[in-house]
Amino acid sequence: MWKSIALLILRFKYLLFLLLLALTAFFGWQAKDVKLGYEFAKAVPVDNPKYLAYERFKKVFGENGGLMVIGVQTPRFFDSAFFNDYVRLQKSLKKIHGIEGILSVPAAVNLVRADSAEKLQALPVFKDTVLTQAQLDSGKTIFLNLPFYRGLLYDKAAKTWLMAVTTNNALFNTPARKAVIDSVLGLTNAFEAKQKVDLRMSGLPLIRTIMTDKIKNEMRYFLVGSILLSALILLAFFRSFSAMLLSLAVVGIGVIWSVGFLQLMGYKLSILTALIPPLIVVIGIPNCIYFLNKFHTSFRETGDKQTALIEMISKMGVVTLFCNITAAIGFAVFGLTKSAILKEFGVVAGVNVFALFFISLFFIPAVLSLLPAPKAVHMKYLNNPRLQRWLDRLEYWALNHRRTIFIATAVVLAVSVAGMLRLKSLAYVVDDVPKQDKVYRDLKFFEDNFGGVLPLEIVIDAKKQRRIVSLPTFVKMDSLVQYLSSRSYMGKALTLTEGLKFAKQAFFEGDSTFYALPGENDLLALKSYLSQKDDSTASTENVQGKGFAKLVSSFMDKDRQRARISVTMKDVGSEQLPAILDSVQTRAEEIFNRDSVEALSANADTKAEHKNDTLWGKRKYNIELTGGSVTALEGSRFIISGLKESILWAFLLITACMIYLFRSFRILLCSLIPNLIPLVITAGVMGWTGVPLKPSTVLVFSVALGIAIDITIRFLVNYKQQLKGNNGDVKKTVIETIHSTGLSILYTSIVLTAGFVIFCFSAFGGTEALGWLTSLTLVTATVANLVFLPALLLTVFRKKGQ
Template sequence: MWKSLAVAILRFKYVLFALLLGLTAFFGWHASKVRLGYEFARAIPTDNPKYLAYERFKKVFGESGGLMVIGVQTDHFFDAGFFNDYVQLQRDLKKIKGMEGVLSVPAAVDLKRAEESERLQALPIFRDTVLSQAQIDSGKAIFLGLPFYKGLLYNPETKSWLMAVTTNNELFNSTERTAVIDSVLKVTDAFEAKHKVDLRMSGLPLIRTILSDRIKNEMRYFLIGSVLLSALILLLFFRSFSAMLLSLAVVGIGVVWSVGFLQLMGYKLSILTALIPPLIVVIGIPNCIYFLNKFHTSYRETGDKRAAMIDMVSKMGIVTLFCNITAAIGFAVFGLTRSAILKEFGIVAGTKSMLPPPKPRHMLYLNNQRLQRWLGRLESWSLNHRKVIFGVTAVVLVISVIGILQLKSVGYIVDDVPKKDKIYTDLKFFEQNFGGVMPLEIVIDTKKKYGVTRNLQNLIKIDSLVQYLDSRPYIGRPLTLTEGLKFAKQAFFEGDSSFYIMPGENDLLALKPYLSQNNDSAANRGGNAGKGFTKLVSSFMDKDRQEARISVTMQDVGSEQLPFILDSIQTRAEQIFNRDSIEALTASAAEKAEHKDDSTWGKR
């Protein structure tokens, strides 16, 4: 069979070569159109319950933009020079395309009770202008008297201050995100240089952009490095530029075909698919060596190019085919035929059949005495020392199995980043001072329409769960409906911070007219600063007031610990609520919990 196939390849070599060139041109044209993927990698199937639950969450509560945070640790935050420049930093960030909103100390609002209109007015604490030291000190006293912002925008123990910037999801899923992050860094670098402080920056939009750009560059270097190293090995082994160039040409065709096939399948280059070109090079070079070595050996024995090529295909074809089938099975997880070109030994043979017969200098490596001695020793050991070889192999196998059993598959958002890298150190800064930056959403379903707002016990239970979350060291300050009600109660009692507590039944009755949608809308039409307070509170409920959400940020605890943390939250929630009335969801955390054995979760 293999001999007949070799004869057929030689007979139709010009047709096959033309077909090869045509298909390579076809795949090359498609390869030129392949694009990088910037969207979140979908780590779990679309029919997975966690994925369906998250999709429902987005439908009910909407999809908020990504969150990027900027922190600074200083004792001079409220000094006039520093504070005014911080306000200017906020303005500059707002001007950057893709920045949709900024929450910071200068942008903080205070709630004021308006008796005549029975509404709560959201008034800015600091005016958006250059402030004197006296004005800043006055606003500082008001701001520090609002427990709502403690742990959210500042940490009084460590003198750390936070600015949260919401980003446009659509823009950060496109090629423009690199330019946006560059603009942000230009603004923050200027602030750092002026005040000699270290601004800490983190958040998924920033981490995704920086890491994906690094990976893109590393993949380019890896591909170039693999080609250069392979060329050097080929040149040292064959001592022939023609053999080296031919092998690289064959591998290059494989790379073009694989990338073109990506485009044909409708895929984009991701952190995984970008590995295909280097893998083609690494896997393809040994195949070229097998064919060339066999061809040269046969030609030296027969002196007939045609006979040597038939012998090469008939002897090495089946071997190479099964070697590449094994490799293809190993990489089948990619779902792509990245090894297909390497299994096409007929194309390799057909290409080489149009070259002139090898000259004696092309086969000098076959007379390499040192190489022959090493090959002879290997042959002697394999034939005469089988017991030793099997024994050593068994010991190595046992040690390897023991090592495999001790491996733990743990994934982190920044697990590929050195511990001294700014991305890592900045992330740890926010984890130590604000509980982390990774988003987690929790949904409480009361199973009854208006069950959130018309049942005080449900609100008390929600607040109980919030207190539990706030006590966890790996979770940041929770935000939900009850925190807004506490803020409203404090405003109702003239801003006294001692009233920042969960309202009782009588308090809710008194607050009811102040939380009316109609009054809030009227306030907004009247030019009230900021978004309506009621609208902000309502964003933590669905339209039927049946479900409430708790939004928190958490530390990058890794895929091993995350499922246990979510289970602990679930257990505590079931102690407070009915077993079927709560569900933990998140754009990243629940998905990572499903894939605790997948070390690539969260990366782009």
């Protein structure tokens, strides 16, 4: 059948060539419109409870992830020269399009009791003018006497000061966010240079923007690097510029198709899909090597170019088809997950890896038919003495040291399994940022001084309108806030009760000893202030006063049924975070629902009734934890779970392909074992070296399985093709297969390994892990298929003709 296909392809080669060019032009036209995706990747499916909880929160209280923080550590903060420059920085930042508000020391307000004793005014602590040192000292005394800002805007002991910058979330989901960040960095860099200090910056908008842009820039370099490296290796192998350019043209077409297909599907270029073009280069080059290797081998034997082309297509067509199918499966299985980011990556990578087969099948024969016949120098690599000596050694070991090979493999697998038992699932929000990077160092600065920058929101639903503003609820909220404040991994919590404490201090003439939750009588006295809707006592110019009222009101819904407790926390990682969230949830339930639970428990007829789910519905308060920290954890957990599932699907689908291709259980067994060995070894190495399971590292296994199985398919297909010509002589066929296919396998493995090694130069842990772990898997797969597989074939098929 494949010989007929070969004749058909060569007959219509020019038509197929023009069709390829037309499709390339179409995808190129599509590719010019591809856009960078700046929205935070939705790793969690839209029907996930954690995702739905976050959407409910945003509907009531708005987005909570749009906060940037700018910190400085200096004893000169209240020196007039420094402070006035700091004020000018704040004003300049506020003018940037995309910056919606700033909370900082210069913008701090103080609640002051009016002469009538019936109202509280929110007045600026520092006047909006260039301040003298005397004015600053006066304002400093007032500010440091306001416990509300302690731990929120400053840490006096560490001499650290914080500016909280609220960003426009809608704008930060567009390419315009880079201009915002660049403007912010321009102003902060100028301030640093003038004042000779280091400004620390963090927050999810900043982290996501910087990381996304850095990784995408890296992908451009890696794409160019993979092309140049592949070109050098191809030139060294084939000693032919035409063969090199032909191969680069194939992968170039593949890259254009992949980017155009991305746009055609309505996807954007994300952190993950940006990996696809360099992967297409790395995966596409082996197709070219195998086709050219078979063409040169056949031409050397026959001396006729047309016969060599027919032999190339008929022999390598079926092999390349199944190799590309299995490689495509390794990527396409990600499309079976519910995670949007994985689905997009899986669909685009799977389709375009498979498309490489048709590009190679139609493009290479057409171009080779137009080129002159290869010269002797172009085929010199077929007799590479060094590689032939290595193949001779592999043949010797497979024939004479099978027992040693099996024992050594068993020992390595035992050590690897022991390493696998040490594997842990661990992911961080800023997972792959190198520790020496400013983004990581600044994040740790805020964790050390302000308890972190990752948002955690606790939503308290009192189930009845206006119940949230009752004294019993305030007492419970304050109790939970005190619990959060006692945790070392939490920052300062903000909620209604902190505003009430501030109001009570103001009512008692600013005495900081009265910064405490108001009692029943205090609340009556403060009622008129609490009922204000727009801080009307402040003047129209008093932006700070209105901002404070808005800040307080943002912690409660309009029906006064739900309130939020906002707290920042450290990036503790997915291993610790579940226990922390469980402890917060448990403590919140104990505080808010202890009375109702105890009453239900006392009236319950049986323990089973007490444990029934209906008990939760009878509680007075519903407590829900959400925010960036919770969704980030759920996203990491979901991606890891989805990737594990995809590996299983990849293995099952590839097994089905192997059954169809070889139609023999023993051949199937021989094909799967050499590909499980590299995966086990890689997992073992991860365990022993302390590399955790996280989205970037779990991705390696499915990708590597799809690529590594190619080597096995090429070896076994060649084995089956030669077995018939050798009258079923297994030993002779294995020897011939090692020498005929081994050379191409070694060349291909060198290209693949070198292609993935490029990713090891990434500044990001995830991309670096993809590089060295996949390279390790491919090296071990090559050894397994050239050493273990021949020994296994000789053991399983002992008799002639089997």
